Structure formats: structure tokens, C-alpha cells
Amino acid sequence: MAEKPAEEFRYIVRIGGTDIDGKKKIPYGLSKIRGIGIRIGEIICSLVGIDANKKVGYLTEEEANKLDEAVSKFQEQTVPPWIFNRIKDYTTGKNLHVIGSDLVISLRDDLNRLKKIRSYRGIRHELGLPVRGQRTRTSFRTGTTMGVSRKKAIEAAKAAEKEEKEKKKEAKGK
Numbered sequence: 224m225a226e227k228p229a230e231e232f233r234y235i236v237r238i239g240g241t242d243i244d245g246k247k248k249i250p251y252g253l254s255k256i257r258g259i260g261i262r263i264g265e266i267i268c269s270l271v272g273i274d275a276n277k278k279v280g281y282l283t284e285e286e287a288n289k290l291d292e293a294v295s296k297f298q299e300q301t302v303p304p305w306i307f308n309r310i311k312d313y314t315t316g317k318n319l320h321v322i323g324s325d326l327v328i329s330l331r332d333d334l335n336r337l338k339k340i341r342s343y344r345g346i347r348h349e350l351g352l353p354v355r356g357q358r359t360r361t362s363f364r365t366g367t368t369m370g371v372s373r374k375k376a377i378e379a380a381k382a383a384e385k386e387e388k389e390k391k392k393e394a395k396g397k
Contacts, residue, residue, distance in 0.1 A: 232245060232281060238256065245280025249264060256323065263306065271286075273289070298320040313333065334348055
């Protein structure tokens with residue numbers, strides 16, 4: 224009886240321009256690609272016809288190529304448009320799903336556009352303040368905006384108490 228060759232395990236698999244750990248399940252591995260989450264990873268697995276519970280390291284070269292193609296052309300698949308990460312893109316007006324460095328560039332362009340037109344959100348981004356209406360009285364306090372630190376306040380109170388005692392001694396001595 225001939226022995227079946229052991230499946231070849233790869234510790235790193237390159238999909239979508241990203242190195243993915245071979246020990247992870249496929250949806251979790253795909254979530255390492257910027258712009259793809261676990262749920263979209265599961266959807267891609269079902270579109271390609273690969274078991275989502277399979278580890279990335281056990282993918283054959285052919286399956287890895289199928290996944291790579293499905294990731295790069297995700298917006299052309301038969302999925303509802305609300306699942307994309309750029310609905311009605313500002314420049315093209317199309318529904319897009321952008322991944323990797325293209326996502327970083329598009330987000331940076333969006334922020335620069337908001338800053339350029341001096342919108343409220345753009346100004347808040349420039350100043351490093353919260354953009355979506357959060358309170359700033361107690362949250363987002365960093366650097367010099369911090370209040371009196373407790374240690375300094377205690378030391379100041381002790382110094383004031385000492386001065387008061389000295390004044391009382393001087394008043395008794397007169």
C-alpha cells in the first residue's frame with residue numbers, strides 16, 4: 224500500500240500583498256490585510272469555495288492564487304454593495320472595496336480634502352480633537368491640558384499649612 228504524502232505546510236503565505244501567518248484560519252488570516260475583516264474573509268472563502276476552517280498554511284498554490292484574485296477583485300463579485308468600504312467614492316462615484324496601501328492613500332486624500340475645504344471635521348482633525356461630537360471636558364486630555372496633579376496639590380497644601388503655623392508662632396511671640 225502506497226503512503227499518502229504529507230500535506231506541505233507553509234508558515235507564511237502571501238495574499239493580497241500581505242504576508243499571512245500559516246497557523247491561522249483563512250478568515251482570520253485574511254483579516255490581516257488592511258481593508259478586509261473577518262466577516263469579509265468568510266465571504267471570500269464561500270465565494271471561492273474553500274473551507275473557512277482550513278488553516279492558511281495548508282492552502283495549495285492554486286487555492287492561494289484563487290484567494291489572491293478574489294481579494295483583489297472583491298468589488299466585481301456578486302455581493303451586495305453595502306458591504307464595500309467605499310460606497311459612492313468621492314472621485315469616481317462608484318462603489319469600491321479598497322485594500323492595502325490604496326486604502327491608506329484614499330483615507331489620507333479624504334482627510335486632506337476635508338482640511339482644504341475647512342469643514343468642521345477637517346478642522347477637528349487638524350487640531351487633533353475628537354471629530355464625532357465626543358465631550359472634551361474630561362476625555363482626550365493630554366499634555367498641558369491636564370488638571371492639577373494630586374501629588375503637587377498635597378505638597379502645596381502642606382507648604383501652606385507650614386507657613387500658617389509659623390505665622391501663628393510669630394503672632395504669639397509678639
